[in-house]
Amino acid sequence: MAAASPAAAIRAKALALGFDAVGFAAADLAPIARARLREFLAAGQHSAMGWLAERAEARSHPQSLWPQARSVVCLGLSYAPAEPPLATLALPGRGNISVYARHRDYHDLLKGRLKHLAQFIASRFGAGVKVFVDTAPVLEKPLAAQAGLGWPGKHTNLVSRRHGSWLFLGEVYTTLEIPPDPPHADRCGRCTRCLAACPTNAFPAPYRLDATRCISYLTIEHPGPIPHEFRAAIGNRIYGCDDCLAVCPWNRFAATTREARLRARPDLIAADLAELAALGEAAFRARFAGSPIKRIGRNRFVRNVLIAIGNAWDLSLLPAVSHLLGDPDPVVAEAAAWAERRLRAGGTDDHTHRERQPRPLVDAGDCAQSTYRL
Secondary structure (H helix, E strand, O other), X not given: OOOOOHHHHHHHHHHHOOOOEEEEEEOOOOHHHHHHHHHHHHOOOOOOOHHHHHOHHHHHOHHHHOOOOOEEEEEEEEXXXXXXXXXXXXXXXXXXXXXXXXOOOHHHHHHHHHHHHHHHHHHHHOOOEEEEOOOOOOOHHHXXXXXXXXXXXXXXXXXXXXXXXXXXXXXXXXXXXOOOOOOOOEOOOOOOHHHHHOOOOOOOEOOEOOHHHOHHHHHHHXXXXXXXXXXXXXOOEEEOOOHHHHOOHHHHHOOOOOOHHHOOOHHHOOEEHHHHHOOOHHHHHHHOOOOHHHHHHHHHHHHHHHHHHHOOOOHHHHHHHHOOOOOOOHHHHHHHHHHHHHHHOOOOOOOOOOOOOOOXXXXXXXXXXXXXXX
16 A cells, blocks of 8 residues: 655644644745735834834745745644624623634644644654744745635635634644645635724725734734724724624634634633723733733733723723722823723713724625635
């Protein structure tokens, strides 16, 4: 009986380790992916994420990160939620946390499995290997698209026919020459649901994201006071935003994640805002131990909670705000003062009230095959 090819053996091992999607790409990026990164950076749409610009060359050329690499094994792990991802948005007094952060930090889980797969490749084929999650300068979404795991949606995230918009990505770079899989066709068609869903109009065009307007950026990466023009639109989103992902019609094919450690913690599905506002440094670290939320720190998180309280229009939340008016962190104190004004004014504030101009929706049936894009 003929031995399995390297690609077949690696794919079988990856699936046995619990990955949901596997594909192979050359250790190179298509010119359009490099061009889009340059345009994004030149427009300043990365804002305070200076690390994107600092290692742009490594991101643009996988072999500049590791010259010996010849192939990339691209892996996907589904984190599709069991609960409706946007249900909490309708609950005043509760905070909405992005689906990806409602459970254990996926970096640890993903990296452990990637290391097991890399060890298999090294021992079976004598090849050099390196593993990467999204903490390394890797353009993982274009690579995953080249490897056939899905296609870049108009919301700039990967979309899979089987897993919708709910895939964590990781890579094994290897010196092994593996024939690349064909890229997946773009199946967004005329659908613009993800663009229309964005509360802050962060998409200047399909396949283009202005991170300076993105709620995920503003609540996670942005270090200072959140600009007033976006505060009302943030609503009760206290860590990240799933709106553009959640409305994708391809999600109807996504089964709930099989990984128990990626199931939502009950206390992170609809967390009580007053309780979260009371968290001190030690309590914050204890509550979010093992969670990606921990990395933004107590001050930035409480800032987000106060924005959500200001949008709740619930005077019973005033006591949760009052004790933070004199917080040692000036960003927290400013957010508390803003929230207090909002609550006392009944949810209106000349500096924050902005009407979002909705984009036209099209029917989900318009999500037909169209031209492939990176």
